[in-house]
Amino acid sequence: xKPTLALLRDKGGFSLVEMAIVLTIVGLLMATMLPxxxxxxxxxxxxxxxxxxxxxxxxxxxxxxxxxxLPCPTTQTDPANSGYGSxxxxxxxxxxxxxxxxxxxxxxxxxxxxxxxxxxxxxxxxKGYWRYRVDRNFAKTSPLISMTTAFSPSDALxxxxxxxxxxxxxxxRPIAIVFSTGPDxxxxxxxxxxxxxxxxxxxxxxxxxxxxPNTAFDDILIWISRPQLYNRMVAAGKLP
Numbered sequence: 001x002k003p004t005l006a007l008l009r010d011k012g013g014f015s016l017v018e019m020a021i022v023l024t025i026v027g028l029l030m031a032t033m034l035p036x037x038x039x040x041x042x043x044x045x046x047x048x049x050x051x052x053x054x055x056x057x058x059x060x061x062x063x064x065x066x067x068x069x070l071p072c073p074t075t076q077t078d079p080a081n082s083g084y085g086s087x088x089x090x091x092x093x094x095x096x097x098x099x100x101x102x103x104x105x106x107x108x109x110x111x112x113x114x115x116x117x118x119x120x121x122x123x124x125x126x127k128g129y130w131r132y133r134v135d136r137n138f139a140k141t142s143p144l145i146s147m148t149t150a151f152s153p154s155d156a157l158x159x160x161x162x163x164x165x166x167x168x169x170x171x172x173r174p175i176a177i178v179f180s181t182g183p184d185x186x187x188x189x190x191x192x193x194x195x196x197x198x199x200x201x202x203x204x205x206x207x208x209x210x211x212x213p214n215t216a217f218d219d220i221l222i223w224i225s226r227p228q229l230y231n232r233m234v235a236a237g238k239l240p
Contacts, residue, residue, distance in 0.1 A: 068144030073100025102130035182218030
């Protein structure tokens with residue numbers, strides 16, 4: 001006697017209708033869970049970016065303690081060149097008000113943020129590379145940074161929020177700024193640039209934006225103040 005559908009079901013089998021119901025339920029559960037998982041992954045990347053920026057901040061101050069100045073941005077565009085990722089030789093007379101990329105190799109830090117991808121050829125885009133700007137007076141090889149080192153009038157770096165409120169004072173401006181362009185890998189708000197002539201940008205205003213992430217702004221930014229740097233250099237015995 002041939003087994004009937006009822007006997008197969010009694011033996012633990014499933015009908016096509018039952019299988020379709022199970023698959024539908026699984027699909028609905030996945031659709032519900034996917035946005036939550038995506039959000040968790042983005043939060044993990046943002047946390048990693050903040051951690052990396054904190055390490056970059058420490059590396060910049062360590063470089064200043066060792067060399068008596070802050071590094072220039074990197075200008076080499078060819079990944080095959082030995083100078084790729086290293087600081088430019090001069091940023092205090094050559095385009096001093098131009099933003100560039102962080103010299104990650106000079107500092108020994110991560111090449112890109114958690115959303116970025118490493119370049120392998122001269123024509124590749126700079127996706128997720130740390131953007132960097134330094135006050136030229138604090139990057140000069142001579143004289144070295146001292147208690148009397150003043151801000152460069154032409155740089156006038158300022159940090160503002162989305163409402164236009166200044167987060168830094170005019171008497172103690174930032175001397176260096178580093179930021180990640182976040183998930184969309186482009187500068188937002190005051191950090192935006194209309195063109196990207198790799199590896200530098202014509203961001204001559206010196207105004208940058210720090211804010212909570214939202215649909216229009218996902219950059220993550222840090223800066224170094226003159227008191228911060230002087231305090232570290234005094235503690236290291238490099239300043240009286």
